[in-house]
Structure formats: structure tokens, C-alpha cells
Amino acid sequence: MDDLEGAIDQVAAATGFSGVVRVDRGGRVELAKAYGAAHRGHRIPNAVDTRFNIASGVKGFTALTVASLIEDGRLELTTPARPVLGEDLPLIDDGVTVEHLLAHRSGIGDYLDEDACESITDYVLPVPVHRLATTADYLAVLDGHPQRFPPGERFAYNNGGFVVLALIAERIGGEPFPDLVRTRVCEPAGLTDTAFLRSDEPAERAALGYLDGAGLRTNVLHLPVRGSGDGGAYSTAADVSGLWTALFAGRIVPLDRVAELVRPRSATPSGSMRYGLGFWLGPRSDAVVLEGADAGVSFRSVHDEPAGLTHTVLSNSTDGAWPVARRLAELLTP
Numbered sequence: 253m254d255d256l257e258g259a260i261d262q263v264a265a266a267t268g269f270s271g272v273v274r275v276d277r278g279g280r281v282e283l284a285k286a287y288g289a290a291h292r293g294h295r296i297p298n299a300v301d302t303r304f305n306i307a308s309g310v311k312g313f314t315a316l317t318v319a320s321l322i323e324d325g326r327l328e329l330t331t332p333a334r335p336v337l338g339e340d341l342p343l344i345d346d347g348v349t350v351e352h353l354l355a356h357r358s359g360i361g362d363y364l365d366e367d368a369c370e371s372i373t374d375y376v377l378p379v380p381v382h383r384l385a386t387t388a389d390y391l392a393v394l395d396g397h398p399q400r401f402p403p404g405e406r407f408a409y410n411n412g413g414f415v416v417l418a419l420i421a422e423r424i425g426g427e428p429f430p431d432l433v434r435t436r437v438c439e440p441a442g443l444t445d446t447a448f449l450r451s452d453e454p455a456e457r458a459a460l461g462y463l464d465g466a467g468l469r470t471n472v473l474h475l476p477v478r479g480s481g482d483g484g485a486y487s488t489a490a491d492v493s494g495l496w497t498a499l500f501a502g503r504i505v506p507l508d509r510v511a512e513l514v515r516p517r518s519a520t521p522s523g524s525m526r527y528g529l530g531f532w533l534g535p536r537s538d539a540v541v542l543e544g545a546d547a548g549v550s551f552r553s554v555h556d557e558p559a560g561l562t563h564t565v566l567s568n569s570t571d572g573a574w575p576v577a578r579r580l581a582e583l584l585t586p
Contacts, residue, residue, distance in 0.1 A: 257283055259583055260576060267575045268465045271550075271567030272300055274489035275584070278560045284489060290459035290568065292468055303445055303458045303486040304566035305479075306551045307544025312495075313433050313446075314414050314481040315354055315513055315530020317421050319505045320436040322350075326424050329354075336420045341395055347403040350420065353413040354529035355517045357404050361397025363390075364411040364482075373463050373474065373547045373570060382452065384476035387418045387429045407518035407527060411482040414530075418481025429480060438491075441498030446487040450478045458486055459568040461548025471548030471570075483544055492542075492564045496555040514540050537585075545570075552577040 260273055260283065270288025274281065286298040321327045329351035333344055344360050352358040364375065377384070379392050394412050401408070418429040425432045430448040438446050449455045451472050461471040479485055487495075498504055505513075516526040516533055525541070526533040532541035538559075543552040550573035553564040563580045567573035 256583060257285065259579060260285070263575050263579045267572070269567065269572050269576055270298060270462070270465070270569050271304065271459075271565060271572055271576075272298060272302060272489045273576060273580070274300070274493060274562075274564045275580070276493050276562040281493075288568075288572075290457075292460075292462065298459060298568070299457070301445070301457060301488050301490065302566075303449070303455070303488050304551065304568055305459075305461055305475075305483075305544075305546070305549045306485060306487050306492070306542070306566065307483040307546040307549040308411070309487070309492075309542040309544040309551050309553065310479060310481065310483045310485045311414050311530050312542045313437050313485065314417050314421070316437045316499070316504050317425075317429075317432050318350060318354065318417055319509050319513060319529075321421060321424055323505055323509060327420070331420075333358075333416060333420060336423050337416070340391055340419075341416065343396070343398050344416070345399045345403055349403070350417070351529070352403045353410075353417050353420075356407050356410050356413065356527060357518065358410060358413050358416075359399055359401040359403050359405060359408065360410065360413055360416070361400055362410045362412045363393040363397060363415075372545060373471075375474070375547070377474075377476070381473060381475060382477045384480075385450070385478045387415065387422055387480045390415045390419075390476075390480055407520065414482040415480050421481070430478075430485075433485070437495075437504055440504050441495055443487070443491040443494055443498075446485060446491045446495075448479050448484060449486045451475060452477055455486075457488075461546075462569045463548055465569050465572065471546070474547035475549075483546060487566075489564050489566060492553045492566070493562055496540075496553070496557075496562050500555075500557045539585075550574060554581070 275283040348358045513529045550567045555562045565573040565577045
């Protein structure tokens, strides 16, 4: 453990890393360490139980929420989006199903096209961020984007698709999406520090997100005031580890459903990763991955169930997690 901690200390010092690193192996915590500041202005340091925005890491929670509704018999993977959406989002093709959305194979137009952004901090939402406080509020930014290709034709990462899934979950489940995530994912998994916090109501132990590695400018004007199905929940290193444990113990949805979620459906164009339903997968390994990147946010957690290994990096700066995550992968992946 000393060698591992020393190696991570070295890369953290070299890059000015701000965040938390945790490694679990064989049922025990090998490393849990915090670096940098949760609030630079007040010089409040990060702690191992600091809550960080996990950006697109939420997509796994969305997939599990939808899977839970499927287990209840209220949805199917083959359920078309169109009848649930009604008159909303008329440009979404009639053939788009829940499975297409979960697999990033829907072909719908995206309100946040990451391929078109040179830098994630350059992206500006088309409405004031304080107007995006509920999932229904996102209709204002989801609408008006033409279908890009026929459903099922190919993989194309799509943030808007997971907000559409959140809308579907709300309408089928009869509750606000954050409540569905809490009751269907967090509570069965025992996650007490994971929630959709508002950025204009800083909560206890919640880190502010910083646009760069050293400045004071936060991401509060860059992100929706409250996240939805594509990102924006806050969590801790312990909760992320607890999610993986609960997932592969069948405590959130049954194990046959878990196997369906982590079955490869697509490879990325570069071949560097594969994708299931809401979860990234290693290119050739059994590793299952959640990751997120946004202005002031970077997060990666890798879980290898056969090896009993999890390594997680949460950072409250735009690019902070990646050098540490790469070093962990070098040290821990055979």
C-alpha cells in the first residue's frame, strides 16, 4: 500500500490534483486519500467523505433506475419512447426504444454534442442554467434537434438520450427522477451520500467545481442548477464503491439484469472502450467503468468483479482526475 500511495502522491503533486482517490481490493480498502481543496476561497480541504459531482457517472444510475422499472413490469427494453413522450420532442423517431437510448444507439439529436466542443468549458447552455431545475425543464433544451441517423444504426454518445430516459422514468414511475434514483438505486445499495444537489444551495461536504487547476472561478454558470439523467448527481468515494458492491450482489436489480446491462453492445470508433447499457466496458477485460467529465468535474471508477478490484478518482476540477486515473490503471491493471 505504501508503494501505491507514494506513486499516487507523486502524480497528485506533479499535477496539482484536487479530489479523492480510493482503491478497494478483496473486500478491504487499500487506499483512501484526499487532496486539494473543496472550497479554495475558504481554504476548506477535501476529505475522504467529500461529495463530488460525478457528471456522466450518473448514466449508470439512470440505467439502473430504468432497469428497476423493467423488473417491475412497467417498461421493457423494447418500449418505444414516442408513446410515453406524447406531443413532446416530436423530432424523435417513432422507432427509438428504451434500449436504443440506453445503448447510445438512438440516433436522436443531442443538446450537448461533445464532439462539437473543443473544450467542455466552452459549452454554453441555450437557456439560463437556473431554469434547469427539474427533468421536465430540460424539454426546453432537448427540443428542436433533428434525428441524426436511423435508430440502431450505430453507436454515438448522446447526453440528451439519458435525459429522455429520465423523462420516461418519471412518467412511468410517477415520481421526480431524483426520487426514483434514491428509492430504486441509492436506498437498496445503502448509498447515503449520493443525491442530486442544487449548485446554488451548497450542501454539507459538497465540493465546489473549479474550471482549472489553480483559479477561483467555479462551474456554477456552466452547468444546470440541478442535474438529471445524463449527469449532475453528487457522491462520495465510499458510495461509489458501495454501488459496485451492491450492483454485483444483486441488491439493486437481479444479477441476470445486471448481466444484460454490462453485456457489450458497441465498441467506440477508436476501439478503446466498449459500451453496454449505461456502463462503459473495458476493450477486452471484465472491467466495468463509470466516468464523467464536465466543466469543473472529472470522475472515473473502474470495477473488475472477478479480480475483486475497484479504483475510483473523483476530482473537483475539469481535467484533474485523468492523470491520477491513468496512473492507477498502470499500477493496478495486469
